Amino acid sequence: MKANDKINVTKTFFPPLEEYQKQLERVWKNEWLTNRGELLKELEEKLKLYLKVPNIIVMNNGTVPIQIALKLLANQGEVITTPFSYVATSASIVWENCTPVFVDIHPEYLTIDETKIEAAITEKTTCILATHVFGNPCNIEAIEAIAQKHQLKVIYDAAHCFGVMYKDQSVFNYGDVSTCSFHATKLFHTGEGGAVFCKDEELQHKMFYSHNFGHKGPLDFYGLGINGKISELQAAMGLCILPYMNQIIHARKRTIDCYNNQLNFKNLQALKIREETNWNYSYYPVIFENEEKLLQLQKKMNDKNIFPRRYFYPSLNTINYLNKAEMPISESVAKRILCLPLSHCMEDLQTQIIVQTINE
Numbered sequence: 001m002k003a004n005d006k007i008n009v010t011k012t013f014f015p016p017l018e019e020y021q022k023q024l025e026r027v028w029k030n031e032w033l034t035n036r037g038e039l040l041k042e043l044e045e046k047l048k049l050y051l052k053v054p055n056i057i058v059m060n061n062g063t064v065p066i067q068i069a070l071k072l073l074a075n076q077g078e079v080i081t082t083p084f085s086y087v088a089t090s091a092s093i094v095w096e097n098c099t100p101v102f103v104d105i106h107p108e109y110l111t112i113d114e115t116k117i118e119a120a121i122t123e124k125t126t127c128i129l130a131t132h133v134f135g136n137p138c139n140i141e142a143i144e145a146i147a148q149k150h151q152l153k154v155i156y157d158a159a160h161c162f163g164v165m166y167k168d169q170s171v172f173n174y175g176d177v178s179t180c181s182f183h184a185t186k187l188f189h190t191g192e193g194g195a196v197f198c199k200d201e202e203l204q205h206k207m208f209y210s211h212n213f214g215h216k217g218p219l220d221f222y223g224l225g226i227n228g229k230i231s232e233l234q235a236a237m238g239l240c241i242l243p244y245m246n247q248i249i250h251a252r253k254r255t256i257d258c259y260n261n262q263l264n265f266k267n268l269q270a271l272k273i274r275e276e277t278n279w280n281y282s283y284y285p286v287i288f289e290n291e292e293k294l295l296q297l298q299k300k301m302n303d304k305n306i307f308p309r310r311y312f313y314p315s316l317n318t319i320n321y322l323n324k325a326e327m328p329i330s331e332s333v334a335k336r337i338l339c340l341p342l343s344h345c346m347e348d349l350q351t352q353i354i355v356q357t358i359n360e
């Protein structure tokens with residue numbers, strides 16, 4: 001790759017094709033393409049070890065597990081949620097006939113502002129659905145205390161959190177349910193894919209049958225279900241990529257160290273990572289003083305063939321089918337935040353060009 005190549009906000013990791021072919025040979029030999037085959041089961045076992053989690057169900061994307069969790073826990077009530085996330089978070093609430101109730105975010109951590117949650121609770125509130133934005137954990141202890149006091153369920157959209165540790169354990173271990181995305185643009189991917197994590201065995205069992213049409217054997221049903229299954233072709237991709245994860249994360253850390261050391265933060269705000277977090281280097285957002293400066297810089301970068309992305313924009317409370325409550329901090333941050341290019345294969349020269357363009 002050369003300095004004048006197009007640089008996108010991220011670049012999907014492709015394992016060596018021979019390694020993928022090797023996994024596919026197993027699929028051909030088994031003549032088994034989906035419905036929880038050998039490769040998927042192996043991937044789940046390896047992910048459990050890698051992520052240090054007791055349970056995992058790998059699914060077909062990162063949205064269906066949120067929907068299933070809401071179906072099982074939110075009971076069509078009011079769901080307290082963050083306006084600063086990907087649209088899948090809010091859309092899932094509406095899709096499950098629940099009512100999203102937005103609570104504004106913390107201006108530095110960018111996660112839901114736990115001090116504002118209690119004021120939003122009503123007798124219809126059943127659940128809190130919060131996002132660990134850019135792999136940065138919410139204030140988990142505060143949210144857990146509020147949930148216990150008001151008997152609410154907690155679901156974490158942990159789509160960005162592959163490998164994140166919080167207080168010496170996987171961030172996926174917190175909340176009643178955590179979900180992850182294995183989409184091609186995420187840190188670890190299976191093309192399309194995702195997963196759900198929950199410690200409670202009964203809930204785990206419900207999540208499991210819900211992702212497989214509710215089946216109890218071929219002829220009987222535990223309850224309502226949907227198709228959340230992933231195929232062996234996607235599991236094969238996961239098996240090929242997992243051994244490269246430490247390498248991928250290491251390479252991204254190098255780029256982020258360059259950004260951290262060389263960017264001029266006088267007029268620029270970086271993401272504040274929560275204390276006691278072992279972060280995964282999944283995104284590199286910077287926040288400008290105002291939207292005008294962001295747009296100017298975006299244009300300057302695009303002219304140099306560099307394509308950062310406005311992520312997350314817009315603030316979800318401003319989307320037409322969602323409620324229009326004002327969320328001043330989220331709206332302000334959404335207008336001013338830009339994710340800089342970050343991948344496993346950024347070259348120093350490219351990082352330097354990006355740093356110079358911003359610092360100018």
Ligand SMILES: *Cc1c(COP(=O)(O)O)cnc(C)c1O
Pocket residue numbers: 061062063064085086088089131157159160180181182183193194
């Ligand atoms: C990517 C993402 C999702 C959705 O995951 P898919 O695998 O694309 O369905 C949900 N929430 C957040 C915060 C995401 O970034």
